[in-house]
Amino acid sequence: MTSQSAATALTERLKGGLVVSCQPVPEGPFDDPASVVRFALAARNAGARALRIEGIANVAAVAAACSLPIIGLVKRDLPDTPVRITPWLEDINALSEAGATIIAFDATDRVRPVPVLTLIEAVHAQGRIAMSDIATVAEARNASALGADIIGTTMSGYTDAGPPPRAPDISLVEEASKLGKPVFAEGRYNEPRLAAAAIRAGAAAVVVGSAITRPEHITQWFVDAIAGEASPARPMLAIDIGGSKTAVALVLENRVLERRQIPTQPADGAEVWLRAAADATRDWHGRYSGVAAAVTGLIRTGLWTAVNPATLPVPADFPLASRLAAHFGSPVLALNDAQAAAWGEYRFGAGRGRDLLFLTVSSGIGGGAVVGGQLLSGSGGLAGHVGQIPVPAPGKRYHRLEDLASGFAISAAARTAGHDADARQVFAALAAGESWAEGIVAEAVDHLAMALPGFQAILDPEVMVIGGGVGLAAGFLPRLEAALSRFPSALRPSLAPALLGADAGLLGAADLLKRKVPIKHLEMDTAPAAGATALNA
Structure with missing residues (x-):
């Protein structure tokens, strides 16, 4: 049987299964072949379909005691290369003789003692299956093209400077799976739900190690969690950057302890806005345990892009998370301001x-x-951006909903009607009984009312919470309720006014950081590197 056909047959057997990595903490109480064998037998008895074993003696001992397929590897700390996993050709020969079915090796694009192609050819020469441990899609593509039988995401997060993220790299699994070779998801899959997510993303199997075979790590997780809850709570620094103003606050639980506000000058640029927030909070340094920023625009993997540049002209892919970390030297979180406010109201x-x-x-x-x-954040961080929904427009390709029902829309309609008035002045005229203002507000309400039943049909939320200066203006919500009465009851949302006002985004962002709520596009890490680290949001 060729190596490729053997790999195909084996991955079919392992498909949708768990591979247990029996690699004790070096020099720990379980770091001996007898203990590794006991871990391997326990994993086999519980349903593991394969094992990942490090070290020649350990591989030989497990192969003699257990019939499960073994992914074998050798780790070496070498002076002239960062590559540690099976760096030498003699390691491949020794692993093959010891009984490894699959031989894993580092296939990252770094200075290395032996080329990836040479390692793959050596594994195949031994009649074994070659597993390339990679960190990026480009490395996966290269290893696949060179003939690797299996791609492992083992190295994701471990080849960059600074500490690795806490969350596994699900997106790497998804992208690598499109290349046609079986992908074994590995690296920080320390909860069953994360392993299941990897299978949904296209992984042929999932490799789990520390959460099963390193009691030292598991104990430390519990110790840290208990200590964190038992210690006195410290505030979070919350920042809300909007189109005209930036609010900063010290937030403890559900309370704003101190709050300040500074103007946002759109022409200054994102770096200046962050520096202004840092300057405004300089005397708070040392009082908070993390920084949570809620901003207008789109946040994807820590990068900030304007959805509507007219509100705030953010350059495409501004590295918000990393720049926050640099300015504040604390764990950070960045997300869209309305999403943060939604969580605050929730x-x-x-x-x-x-x-x-x-x-x-x-x-x-x-x-x-x-x-x-x-x-919800969606596949690209856009979830909840209801103002960007296209609606029909006479004579145009389309309008966005916010072009027709927002404060800007109300002000523009007033100017068209011959009244130089912003939204606040329009509502003041409405309160005074002026018919022109009634017509403008009624039209904005009608546009919004036409959109809400669609949202109800898609999400079916228990309540729609309406906030903002226009949404909470006198008379707006009752008019919206009345406009919705034309629709069937199943499509009519239950409306409620927002209760937190301008503090919703501050409270929500701070709570998300404190609770480490898992959200796509947010990778949370609480260990600053060299004084600063980014929690990619």
Whole structure:
């Protein structure tokens, strides 16, 4: 049987299964072949389909005691290369003789003692299956092209400077799986739900180690969690950067302890906005344990991009998370301001634990959704950006919803009607009974009312929370309720006014950072490197 056909047959047997990595902490109480064999037998008895074993003696001992396929490797600390996993050709020969079915080796693009192709050819010469441990899609593509039989995501997060992220790299599994070779997801899969997510992303199997065979690590996780809850709570520094102002606050649990506000000058640029926030909070340094930033625009993997540059002209892919870490020297979190406010209202405001869609109807229209206790971010961080939904427009390709129902839209309609008035002045005229203002507000309400039943049909939230200067203006919500009465009851949302006002985003962002809530695009890490680390949001 060729190596490729053997690899195909084996991966079919392992497909959808668990591989247990029996690698004790070096020089720990379980670091001997007899203990490794006991770990291997326990894993086999519990349903593991294969084992990942380090060291020639350990591989030989396990192969003699257990019939499960073994992924064998050797780790070496070499002076002239960062490559540690099976760096030499003699390691491949020794692993093969010891009984390894699959031989794993580092296939990252770094200075190395032996080329990847040479390692693959050596594994195949021994009649074994070659598993390339990679950190990037480019490395996976290269290893696949060179003839690797299996791609392992083992090295993801471990080849860059600084500490690795806490979360596994699900996106790498998804992308590597498209290359046609079986992918074994490995690296920080320390919870069953994460292993299941890897299978959904296309992994042929999942390799789990520390969470099963390193009691030292598991004990430390519990010690840290208990210590964190037992120690006195410290505030979070929350920052809310909007189109005209930036709010900063010290937040403890559901309370704003101190709050300050500084103007946002759109022309200054993102770096200046962050520096201004850092300057405004300099005397708070040392009082907070992390920094949570809620900003207008789109956040994807720590990068900030404007959705509507007219609100705030953010350059594409500004590295917000890393720049926050550099300015504040603390663990950080960055996310969209309306999504943060949605979480704030869910936790402490009008939602109080109920599934909700939050809409902030202000200068523009933003939003966020919490379903099943999870803040939705979507595949690219766009979830909840309801103001960007296209709606038909006579004579144009389309309008966005916020072009028709926001504060900017109300002000523009007033100017068209011959009144130089912003949204606040329009509502003042409405309160005074002026018919022109009534017509403008009624039209904005009608546009919004036409959109809400669609949101209800898609998400079916228990409540839609309406906030923002326009949404909470006198008379707006009753008019919106009345406009919705034309729709069938199943499509009519239950509306509630937002309760947290301008503090919703601050409270929500701080709570998300404190609770380390798992959200796509947020990789949380609380160990600053060299004084600063980014929690990629």
